[in-house]
Amino acid sequence: xxxxxxxxxxxxxxxxxxxxxxxxxxxxxxxxxxxxxxxxxxxxxxxxxxxxxxxxxxxxxxxxxxxxxxxxxxxxxxxxxxxxxxxxxxxxxxxxxxxxxxxxxxxxxxxxxxxxxxxxxxx
Numbered sequence: 265x266x267x268x269x270x271x272x273x274x275x276x277x278x279x280x281x282x283x284x285x286x287x288x289x290x291x292x293x294x295x296x297x298x299x300x301x302x303x304x305x306x307x308x309x310x311x312x313x314x315x316x317x318x319x320x321x322x323x324x325x326x327x328x329x330x331x332x333x334x335x336x337x338x339x340x341x342x343x344x345x346x347x348x349x350x351x352x353x354x355x356x357x358x359x360x361x362x363x364x365x366x367x368x369x370x371x372x373x374x375x376x377x378x379x380x381x382x383x384x385x386x387x
Contacts (some may be wrong), residue, residue: 265294269310277312281320289329289340290351300330300338
């Protein structure tokens with residue numbers, strides 16, 4: 265698992281770690297019950313604070329993407345289909361918001377947008 269930290273992005277480091285691990289889980293790069301790097305090892309590899317890495321893992325656990333076994337570490341949680349569906353719905357909503365911004369700038373109405381979606385679905 266490769267994680268990259270961009271110190272110039274303005275996104276908090278824990279959020280970058282959290283987002284990248286979550287994406288690896290959602291897209292299947294990390295499999296169910298697969299062990300994650302220890303908090304200390306990941307912090308060392310990324311050259312960040314252990315507290316930062318722990319915060320990312322805590323968020324992932326809180327949202328049900330990973331689980332912790334005392335003395336053994338953190339592991340990828342079994343995929344919760346409802347959780348994955350919610351994540352995808354959020355992404356769709358973000359894309360729709362972007363589409364609407366572009367549509368306004370092009371003076372497109374709902375009928376034209378709907379027609380474009382229908383055409384894409386037929387392909």
